[in-house]
Amino acid sequence: MEHFFTIIGGMGTSATETYIHQLNERTPANSDQDYLNYILVNHATVPDRTDYILDHTKPSPLTPLLEDFKHQAALKPDFFTLPCNTAHYFYDELTKVTDIPILHMPREAVKWISKKLPTAKRVGLISTEGTRADHIYDDEIQSAGYELVLPDDKIQQQTTELIYGNVKEKNHVDRTLYHEILRQMFVEKGCDTVVLGCTELSLAQEREPYTMHPVTDSQSILVDKTIELALKSRSGVKK
Template identity: 30%
Template sequence: MKKIIGILGGMGPAATIDAMGKIIKNTPATCDQEHIPVIAVSFPDIPDRTENILSEGESPLNKMLAVLRILEAAGAECIIMPCNTAHYWYDELKASTKIPFLNIVEVTCNKIVSEVINNVAILATTGTIKTGLYQERLKKDNVNYVVPDDIQQGIVMESILAYKSGDVERAYQLMETVITQLKHVGIENFIMGCTEIPLILSGCGDKERYIDATGELVKKAVGWCCLVNNGTK
C-alpha cells in the first residue's frame, strides 16, 4: 500500500477540493493505480480562524485536533492543511501527532528563497497578515515584501468572503483591484497566501507572477510520498 496523504480540510471546502485536484495533477501517474491514496476530512464548521485572531472568537484548535485524530485513525501518513491562517496553530497541531505534518508557509517561503524571488506582496486573510506568519519567515532570509495597506487589505478580505459566499465574479474584481494598485507601485510578485486566492485568480494571466501556496504544499507532499513509496526515504 502506498503512503497516504491526509488532508485536514474544510477551511474552506473549495480549497480542500482544490488541494485534492492539485495532488492528482502533480502526481507522476499513468493509470489510476499509480496515484497517491488520499484521505480528506472536510469539516466546514471549524470556527473561523481570522475571527478568533482578530476578535477572540471561538478557537478552532479543538476541532482541528479532532479532525487530526480522525486522519490518524484512518491511516494517514503525511498531513497537509490547505488553510494558511490555520497555521497560526501549526505548532500545537504538529506537537500533538507523530505523523509528518507539512507547513504551507514554510514550503512556500522555501520556494521564494530558493528561486531568489523578491519584491513580493502577501495576499492573505487579515488573520494571516496580523499574525505575521509570512512576514516573519521572509524576514529571516532578507526577502523584500509588502503587505496591502488597511484599505487594500479590507478589499482582499471582502474578495475572499465573496468567493466563500459563491460570488466568484465579484471576488475576482475585488482582488484584481488590489493587485493592479500594487503593480502600479512596482510590486512584481504575489504570494497567494490564502487557499481561496488561487481559485479567485484561476482565470488570470501572467501566472508566473503568482506563488500558489496550496500548489507548493501539494508538491512537497507528493514529493514526500514518492520518495517514501520508492524506498528512498
C-alpha cells in the same frame, strides 16, 4: 491502506476542492493505481480562523483541529497537509499532538521564492486579516531576508471582499477585482512577487489566473510538495 497522507481540509471547502483537483491533475498517472493514497478530512464546521485570531472570545478552531490530528494520527499516515494558511496560526500546537510531519504551507511558499525567483527582494502578501494579524508569513518572509510589503487598508478591504464576499459566500471569483488587487501590489507597491496567503486566493488564481507578474501561489506550491513526498514514500515501498 499503505503509505498514504492525510489532508485536514474544509477551510473552506471550495478551496480544498481546488487543492484536490490540482493534486490529482498533477500526479503522474496512467492508471487508477498510479494515483496517490490519501484521506481527506473535509471539516467544514471548524470555526472561522480569522474571527478567532482577531477576537479570542469567538469559538476556537484549535479544539476540533487537535481532535482531527489525534484521530488521523492513530491511522499512521506518512504525513499531514493543512491547506489553510490562516490555520497555521495553530501549527506549533498541532505538532505537539503527533510525531507525524505536518507540511508548513507558508514555509514552503517562502522556500519556493528563493528557488524560483532568486532576484526577488520585495515580497508582498495578500491574505485574510487573520493571517496578517498572526504574522506567520511576516516571520517567514523577513527571516529569509526579504522586504515584506503589506497591503494598505484599501487593498486589504478588497482582498477581504474577494475572499469572503466572492469565494466563500458565492463560490465566485470577480476577475476584475482579483486582478486589480494584484496590479496594485505589483505596480503601485513595487513588489517583485506577491504571496497568495489564503487558499481562496489560490482558487482565484486557478480560475482567473494573473500572469502579468510572478505570483507565489502557496496552495499550488503545497500541491507540488505533497506529490513529491507521496511519490518518495511510495517508491520506498517498492524497493
